[in-house]
Amino acid sequence: MLNRDKTYVGLDADSYGGMTPTGTIIRDAQVFGLIPEDETCKGWAVSRVEALYDEVSKAWHPYGHLVSRLPEDLRERHRRIYDAAIQQARELGWSAELYDDPEI
DSSP: OOOOTTTTTTTTTTTGGGHHHHHHHHHHHHTTTTOOTTOOOOOOOOOOHHHHHHHHHHHHGGGGGGGGGGGHHHHHHHHHHHHHHHHHHHHOOOGGGGGGOOOO
C-alpha cells in the first residue's frame, strides 16, 4: 500500500495487518534489528521505505534470503514475528489462498 504521493499507512492499517510486500519488508527489518519490533512505519515516506528495503536486502544477502540459513537467534525472532503476523492476519480474515493464483 505504497503511493509515491502519500506516506505508508503503517502495519496495523495495511491490508490484513501488513500481509503485503511492504509489510514483509518491515517485518524483515524487525527481524534483523534494523527497526524496533514495535515500529509500524506509519507515516513513512516512500523513499524511507525504499531505503529500508535496501537495508533489508543487504541483511538477507549473507543468508541467501533463506530463513533456514539464519543463525538460531534470528531464525527464532523471524518465527516469532511472522507467526504473530499470520495469526493477526487470519483474525482479520486473511488466508494464504487469497494469493493462490494458478496463472502465476
